[in-house]
Amino acid sequence: MKKIGFILASTASLLMAGAAYATDVKIGVLNDRSGIYADIAGEGSVIAAQMAVEDFKATDKGINVSIVSADHQNKPDVGSNIARQWYDTENVDVIADVPTSSVALAVNEITKEKNKIFLASGPASSDLTGKACSPNTVHWTYDTWALANGTGSAMVAQGGDSWFFVTADYAFGHALERDTTAVVEASGGKVLGAVRHPFPGQDFSSFLLQAQGSGAKVVGLANAGGDTINAVKQASEFGITQGGQALAALLMFINDVHALGLDVAQGLVLTSAFYWDKNDQTREFSARFQERNAGQKPSMIEAGVYASVLHYLKAVEAVGDKDAAKVMAKMKEMPTDDPLFGKGTIRADGRKLHDMYLFRVKKPDQSKGPWDYFETVATIPADKAFRPLAEGGCPLVK
Amino acid sequence: MFELLGIPPQVLFGQLLLGLINGSFYAVLSLGLAVIFGLLNIINFTHGAQYMLGAFGAWMLLNYLGVGYWWAVFIVPPIVGVTGIVLERVLIRRLYHLDHLYGLLLTFGLALIIVGFFRQFFGVSGLPYPPPPLLTGGYNLGFMYLPNSRAWVIAASLIVCLATWFIIEKTRLGAYLRAATENPTMVGAFGINVPLLVTLTYGFGVALAGFAGVLAAPIYAVNPNMGADLIIVVFAVVVIGGMGSILGSIITGFGLGLIEGLTRVFYPEGSAVVIFVIMALVLLVKPAGLFGRGV
Numbered sequence: 022m023k024k025i026g027f028i029l030a031s032t033a034s035l036l037m038a039g040a041a042y043a044t045d046v047k048i049g050v051l052n053d054r055s056g057i058y059a060d061i062a063g064e065g066s067v068i069a070a071q072m073a074v075e076d077f078k079a080t081d082k083g084i085n086v087s088i089v090s091a092d093h094q095n096k097p098d099v100g101s102n103i104a105r106q107w108y109d110t111e112n113v114d115v116i117a118d119v120p121t122s123s124v125a126l127a128v129n130e131i132t133k134e135k136n137k138i139f140l141a142s143g144p145a146s147s148d149l150t151g152k153a154c155s156p157n158t159v160h161w162t163y164d165t166w167a168l169a170n171g172t173g174s175a176m177v178a179q180g181g182d183s184w185f186f187v188t189a190d191y192a193f194g195h196a197l198e199r200d201t202t203a204v205v206e207a208s209g210g211k212v213l214g215a216v217r218h219p220f221p222g223q224d225f226s227s228f229l230l231q232a233q234g235s236g237a238k239v240v241g242l243a244n245a246g247g248d249t250i251n252a253v254k255q256a257s258e259f260g261i262t263q264g265g266q267a268l269a270a271l272l273m274f275i276n277d278v279h280a281l282g283l284d285v286a287q288g289l290v291l292t293s294a295f296y297w298d299k300n301d302q303t304r305e306f307s308a309r310f311q312e313r314n315a316g317q318k319p320s321m322i323e324a325g326v327y328a329s330v331l332h333y334l335k336a337v338e339a340v341g342d343k344d345a346a347k348v349m350a351k352m353k354e355m356p357t358d359d360p361l362f363g364k365g366t367i368r369a370d371g372r373k374l375h376d377m378y379l380f381r382v383k384k385p386d387q388s389k390g391p392w393d394y395f396e397t398v399a400t401i402p403a404d405k406a407f408r409p410l411a412e413g414g415c416p417l418v419k
Numbered sequence: 420m421f422e423l424l425g426i427p428p429q430v431l432f433g434q435l436l437l438g439l440i441n442g443s444f445y446a447v448l449s450l451g452l453a454v455i456f457g458l459l460n461i462i463n464f465t466h467g468a469q470y471m472l473g474a475f476g477a478w479m480l481l482n483y484l485g486v487g488y489w490w491a492v493f494i495v496p497p498i499v500g501v502t503g504i505v506l507e508r509v510l511i512r513r514l515y516h517l518d519h520l521y522g523l524l525l526t527f528g529l530a531l532i533i534v535g536f537f538r539q540f541f542g543v544s545g546l547p548y549p550p551p552p553l554l555t556g557g558y559n560l561g562f563m564y565l566p567n568s569r570a571w572v573i574a575a576s577l578i579v580c581l582a583t584w585f586i587i588e589k590t591r592l593g594a595y596l597r598a599a600t601e602n603p604t605m606v607g608a609f610g611i612n613v614p615l616l617v618t619l620t621y622g623f624g625v626a627l628a629g630f631a632g633v634l635a636a637p638i639y640a641v642n643p644n645m646g647a648d649l650i651i652v653v654f655a656v657v658v659i660g661g662m663g664s665i666l667g668s669i670i671t672g673f674g675l676g677l678i679e680g681l682t683r684v685f686y687p688e689g690s691a692v693v694i695f696v697i698m699a700l701v702l703l704v705k706p707a708g709l710f711g712r713g714v
Binding site for chain 1: 427429430433434437438440441538542543544545546547549550557563564566568569638639640642644645648649680683684687688690691
């Protein structure tokens with residue numbers, strides 16, 4: 022009996038000692054798990070977060086990480102409720118991902134109010150580091166300014182100096198249209214008109230016909246996911262490109278190209294922060310990811326979730342604490358370095374800086390098989406890819 | 420150039436034609452719903468999922484068996500219809516003597532299960548379905564470019580709608596059906612197998628949804644959510660037309676497609692709700708719907 026008592030007591034003391042050193046971190050991955058963005062940022066983002074925790078070997082470093090996830094259904098009210106509940110009653114420290122800008126802007130406010138951390142990989146609106154910027158948010162992967170700057174200026178440079186927008190009627194679409202308009206006008210082009218379609222949409226023929234009737238040289242699609250897929254498919258049906266107009270899918274993911282097929286998607290120019298086939302490190306990660314995610318390669322959003330969680334965990338390790346202010350300060354102070362985005366930094370307004378890429382979708386005969394879809398047109402260096410700090414109007418940097 | 424309400428006539432005619440094309444989807448789908456409701460008194464919420472099954476059926480035939488679109492038009496609707504018959508035999512028929520609500524809840528649950536199953540296996544981005552060579556390209560009508568695929572949708576929908584209306588309203592089989600729903604005991608006494616008639620009717624309504632799905636496959640992304648997005652609109656069409664009215668659902672289907680098309684020109688942001696606004700107005704003035712026979 023004495024022996025057993027001794028073993029029990031020593032085990033308990035060991036456990037308690039362990040607990041004293043360990044930091045418990047809870048990450049909530051909040052995204053669209055059933056709607057039109059579920060393939061670009063759904064279960065895949067949860068897998069990416071898990072892979073970051075495993076690759077970081079968090080437990081060995083005394084950080085116990087647990088991951089929870091939920092479906093915000095692309096509705097700001099649903100997303101806000103989940104975020105509040107996570108922060109208030111379930112001790113979630115960090116919310117990651119959150120595609121759909123309208124939801125992300127709501128989560129951004131709640132995170133600031135509760136003094137937690139928001140690793141925004143999914144949303145696009147550049148307002149997250151502009152007028153809505155927050156000391157508690159890092160906007161990781163891309164934003165509407167970067168997309169507009171990449172695809173918009175490339176199209177104008179090719180002679181596409183008059184534009185008509187087909188825009189998703191919510192925060193993201195509006196921001197993308199606004200930022201692209203600024204780029205087009207600054208490059209000497211002009212915008213002939215825009216039409217705002219309900220989100221999500223299925224039939225885009227009416228809107229495309231209006232774009233066709235406008236006579237603009239470029240039809241800019243300021244939408245994403247299933248909306249873009251249907252719009253591109255129907256643009257090909259209605260002979261938009263055959264009629265001499267160019268199509269600019271301002272936000273397009275590799276999963277969208279996969280769903281469209283190269284016959285329809287070939288030749289489209291797009292801006293992205295990540296491509297699985299970029300180098301050995303991205304290929305190695307993507308192969309492991311693909312095995313766990315039903316054969317799908319990672320989208321740039323999922324890659325961003327991996328990289329942002331990794332950087333967060335590094336900061337927690339460096340600080341030895343999960344206090345939001347200390348960890349955010351560390352995240353901004355430490356340069357970022359991960360296998361998917363390479364070296365980068367996080368700016369005072371929360372903007373993560375890295376290179377962006379301009380890709381062109383390959384022709385069917387150039388592609389070696391499924392997921393071999395992009396050829397690189399240009400690399401946009403980090404200092405040119407994102408909106409200059411002074412122009413965003415972020416109150417934190419005034 | 421003269422303009423109508425600030426819109427050039429070319430654009431307006433183009434939009435009207437597009438409205439008709441969308442209307443033909445509404446018409447075929449709401450026709451199936453109206454047949455099922457009118458003759459069986461079941462509010463078939465599985466209809467959107469069955470439409471999706473039609474599109475996936477075409478995709479599977481092409482990708483697994485190499486069977487093309489034109490065969491799919493004839494093969495897929497009966498197969499989807501048979502899945503409907505199985506559902507009717509196993510589950511739905513148990514609810515005929517209960518309130519409408521139970522049928523609605525059962526079919527809604529079934530739809531969630533079917534869509535969830537497809538989402539799990541195929542994701543939500545959709546799958547590519549290349550149109551057959553005959554449906555690529557199109558004609559320049561002067562005021563718009565009409566893709567062959569869309570022209571075919573209008574023609575096929577009109578034929579199917581008119582044929583269905585004719586069978587139900589003008590043939591002996593249709594007369595049996597209508598009589599069986601009024602008074603099944605009496606019709607049974609004449610030696611007609613009423614349960615079989617009812618099962619076949621459900622199967623036929625479901626096959627119509629499958630047919631619309633095949634028509635949609637080359638136009639929209641083949642996607643598990645495609646029916647869920649459409650079904651609410653189609654229900655509104657059925658309600659406006661008058662629950663169960665065959666002619667009502669065909670005419671309102673095409674009509675509301677037109678109105679929606681026009682809204683997309685004059686006030687695009689409102690195009691998602693215009694049908695529901697009309698539904699509210701119609702219900703206020705004529706609660707049985709435009710072609711309904713009493714409440």
